[in-house]
Amino acid sequence: MDLEKKTKLNLKHAVIERLMHYYLCLTTDKELNTSEWISSSTIASYFHIDDTQVRKDLAKISLHGTPRRGFKTKKVIENIRHELGLDEVYNAVIVGAGRLGGAIAEYKGFQNYGLFLVALFDNDKNKIGKTVNKYPVRSIHDIKIIVPQFKVQLGILVCPERSAQSSADLLVEAGVKAIWNFTPANIDVPENVIVRNEHISVGLAELCFFMKQS
Amino acid sequence: MDLEKKTKLNLKHAVIERLMHYYLCLTTDKELNTSEWISSSTIASYFHIDDTQVRKDLAKISLHGTPRRGFKTKKVIENIRHELGLDEVYNAVIVGAGRLGGAIAEYKGFQNYGLFLVALFDNDKNKIGKTVNKYPVRSIHDIKIIVPQFKVQLGILVCPERSAQSSADLLVEAGVKAIWNFTPANIDVPENVIVRNEHISVGLAELCFFMKQS
DNA sequence: TAGATTGTTAATCGATTAACAATC
DNA sequence: TAGATTGTTAATCGATTAACAATC
Secondary structure, three states, rough: OOOOOOOOOOOOOOHHHHHHHHHHHHHOOOOHHOOOEEEEHHHHHHHHHOOOHHHHHHHHHOOOOOOOOEHHHHHHHHHHHHHOOOOOOOEEEOOOOOOOHHHHHHHOHHHHOOOOEEEEEEOOOOOOOOEEEOOEEEEEEHHHHHHHHOEEEEEEEOOHHHHHHHHHHHHHHHOOOOOEEOOOOOOOOOOOEEEOOHHHHHHHHHHHHHHHHH | OOOOOOOOEEEEEEEEHHHHHHHHHHHHHHHHOOOOOOOOOHHHHOOOOOOHHHHHHHHHHOOOOEOOOOEEHHHHHHHHHHHHHHOOOEEEEEOOOOOOHHHHHHHHHHHOOOOOEEEEOOOOOOOOOEEOOOOEEEHHHHHHHHHOOOOOEEEEOOHHHHHHHHHHHHHHHOOOOOOEEOOOEEEEEOOOOOEEEOOOOHHHHHHHHHHOOO
């Protein structure tokens, strides 16, 4: 008897990214989200892609349209939200209470995606005990207490590059499932933990290249 | 007589990104950059990709190796640096002197890529006239003065979402070639201006999805 | 009904990988 | 010389696009 009916969705990086873009335009563009129905070609033209692409992406998360009408806008929004896990609640911590850590702590969009910040960690004694945007700053030694206690699943790394690996190790030991790495360091983690890198230099390289060409 | 010998390189997004990763690992990993020669398979294993991929990428920027040796490490670093335009000097400005603007102004890596920050702009009278990390904060009305004066090519957008488009318009009118957009807004620019978006929510969506799966 | 839009199958395109002769 | 590594051509794979019957 197989009680586990859920078949694990396996969406590729590019598909997740496109779905997220559809979601963003449907939730923010007033013209789009006030109409009951939305056609794949309307979404497609928004991003200059093929309409078949959009239908296939939506089909992957079991969204089916109606000939001559298109897709129910609300349902599309809800389904993407659900399938991408944007409606699930996770706790997160930030390692590094510098400017970037502060900027991220300030970001109000997180709550939209069910992400709750529990604390920031730092090893600067002048910062420990203070708050950043109402969130407490604690010693990095408290990672092993706070993470299990609050069932923190996501660690956001905004510490200096040199301490990126050791901070990641602390987070992993304490039990996080995912690490969002804003440092330029390449960090190693066990394969059951996922890492998303936001190397600022990759974006910079692309801009430099295009400025040089033009 | 065609004096313009330069053939414009047309590297795809993915190639630029890989080249930048090669560059980063060669310049930061001590084991790699202390040896005179580097083989494509050594680089490839670093990123778990095929060695042919690496050779093809390098061939695109006219890097050719030597059988049984590999590629000259120094030459690879220099060529990538040059072809991606990392050795050219550009001036940049930041629009938005909030926490994120401050964090970016603080980022020391820019100088490595020939990027010089000229000023930050804000419309908050309490910030105008002050400095952030030694860079002056000026009124957004000064964009049209500063950008042409310093031949600023890159505008970094870290203002609130609601003013993203109007700030971008000011930058474009003043003559920037490229915009690095850290706001969630989708901005419209003339086609000769390039935009690179760093929507934080795209990364977040991917993390949410994976946390949901695991 | 007529026709706009879907869903699906087939065709195309491009990117990645495999195979292997060339070569230092 | 022998053999490790390149550069190139061919094969594979996957993603995108085109074509079109199904349908509300």
